[in-house]
Amino acid sequence: MEENRAIIKTNKVAGENMSRKRKQKKQRFLLIVTSVFILLLVLMVKSISGNSKQDLDSSQSSQDDINEQKEQSQSTNNNEISEIKVSPNICTTNTGAVINLNNFKVEAINKSGKKEELNNNILFSTDSDLLEIVNNTITVSDKALTADTATVTVNYKEYNSDITIKIFNDLASTIDENKVVTNPDSYDMVVNKSRNIPSSYIPDDLVPLDDIPKSLQNPEVNQLRKVAYDALKELFAAAKEEQSFDLYARSGYRSYNTQVSLYSSYVSNHGQEAADKFSARPGQSEHQTGLAMDITCPTMNYQLDTTFGDKEEGKWIAENAHKFGFIVRYPKGKEEITGYQYEPWHLRYVGPSLAEEIYKSQLTLEEYFEQFEQFEQ
Ligand SMILES: [Zn+2]
Numbered sequence: 001m002e003e004n005r006a007i008i009k010t011n012k013v014a015g016e017n018m019s020r021k022r023k024q025k026k027q028r029f030l031l032i033v034t035s036v037f038i039l040l041l042v043l044m045v046k047s048i049s050g051n052s053k054q055d056l057d058s059s060q061s062s063q064d065d066i067n068e069q070k071e072q073s074q075s076t077n078n079n080e081i082s083e084i085k086v087s088p089n090i091c092t093t094n095t096g097a098v099i100n101l102n103n104f105k106v107e108a109i110n111k112s113g114k115k116e117e118l119n120n121n122i123l124f125s126t127d128s129d130l131l132e133i134v135n136n137t138i139t140v141s142d143k144a145l146t147a148d149t150a151t152v153t154v155n156y157k158e159y160n161s162d163i164t165i166k167i168f169n170d171l172a173s174t175i176d177e178n179k180v181v182t183n184p185d186s187y188d189m190v191v192n193k194s195r196n197i198p199s200s201y202i203p204d205d206l207v208p209l210d211d212i213p214k215s216l217q218n219p220e221v222n223q224l225r226k227v228a229y230d231a232l233k234e235l236f237a238a239a240k241e242e243q244s245f246d247l248y249a250r251s252g253y254r255s256y257n258t259q260v261s262l263y264s265s266y267v268s269n270h271g272q273e274a275a276d277k278f279s280a281r282p283g284q285s286e287h288q289t290g291l292a293m294d295i296t297c298p299t300m301n302y303q304l305d306t307t308f309g310d311k312e313e314g315k316w317i318a319e320n321a322h323k324f325g326f327i328v329r330y331p332k333g334k335e336e337i338t339g340y341q342y343e344p345w346h347l348r349y350v351g352p353s354l355a356e357e358i359y360k361s362q363l364t365l366e367e368y369f370e371q372f373e374q375f376e377q
Contacts, residue, residue: 309344322359
C-alpha cells in the first residue's frame with residue numbers, strides 16, 4: 001500500500017515536474033512566435049511606409065514630368081505655325097496686267113496668335129492658264145476676261161494660302177477722248193450710245209455659220225467671230241436636245257457700212273428719234289463686233305419682235321443662254337440704261353464667267369461695270 005502511495009507520490013512529483021517543463025516550453029514557444037510576429041509586423045509596416053513614400057515620391061516626380069512636358073509642349077506649340085496668311089488675298093486687276101509679288105505680304109501666325117512676316121522660302125504657284133508666274137511677277141493673260149478669276153497659291157513649308165485674282169477691265173480705261181473703245185477685239189468690250197467701235201474695225205476671225213439653221217441668205221450677216229459661233233452652235237444644240245426647239249440665226253455680223261445704210265433707211269422711214277430706239281447708229285452697233293446674234297424660230301415665223309420673250313423658246317433662251325457665254329443684251333425694263341427697247345432675240349457673247357454673273361445679278365452690261373467700279377472705290 002505504502003509503496004503504492006509512494007509510487008503514487010513519486011508519480012505525483014514526477015507529474016508536477018513534467019507539467020512545469022511543458023509550461024516553460026509553451027511560454028518560450030509563445031515568446032518566439034510573438035517576437036517573430038512583431039518582427040514581421042515591424043517589417044511589414046516599414047515596407048508599407050517605405051513603399052508608400054516611394055509611391056508618393058514617384059507619383060510626385062511623374063506629376064513633375066507631366067507638368068514639365070506640358071510646359072515644354074505648350075511652349076513649342078505656341079511657337080509652332082498654325083497657318084500662313086497673305087494680304088491682300090483678293091486682287092482685282094485687268095487683262096494683260098503684270099503684278100509684282102512683293103505687293104503681297106505673307107505672314108506666319110503661330111498658335112498663340114503672334115504674327116511674323118515671312119520674306120524667304122515663299123513659293124507662289126498657279127494652276128490657272130490665265131496667269132503666268134515668272135521672276136517674282138504674275139502676268140495676266142491677254143485672254144483673261146472681266147469676271148474671270150484665277151487662284152495663286154502661296155506656299156511656305158507645309159503651309160499654304162490663296163490669292164484670288166479677279167479680272168475687271170474697267171470702262172474708263174478702255175475708251176479714248178473721242179469716245180471710241182480701245183478694246184474692240186475683247187469679248188468683254190462694251191459698245192453703246194456713248195461708246196463707239198472704230199469705223200474701220202472688222203473682226204479678223206469671222207467665220208460663216210455653216211452648221212446651224214439660218215433664216216436669211218445674206219452671207220455677211222451669216223457670220224460671227226469663231227468663239228461666238230462655236231458657243232451658238234452649242235446653245236442651239238442644247239435647245240434642240242433638251243426641248244426640241246428649232247432655233248435660227250437671223251442676223252449676226254454687220255459691217256460699219258451695212259449699219260450706215262440700215263440706219264439711214266430707218267431714219268427716212270421712221271424718223272431719227274424712233275430709229276434711235278431700235279437701231280444703232282453706225283459705230284454703235286454690237287453687230288459690228290461679230291459677237292452679237294439676233295435669233296428667231298419657226299413659231300415666230302422667223303421674224304424678230306418682243307413676243308419672242310413670251311414664247312417657250314424665248315423663255316428657255318433667257319434662262320440658259322448664259323451657260324454658253326451669252327447674255328440677253330437689252331432686257332425688259334432696262335431701256336433707260338441700255339438706250340434700246342426690249343430685244344429678247346438679241347444675244348451678245350461676253351464669255352461664260354461674265355455671262356453667268358450678269359445672269360445671276362440680273363444687271364445689264366452697263367450696270368455690271370458701273371456697280372463694280374463703285375464697289376472698287
Ligand atoms: Zn441685234
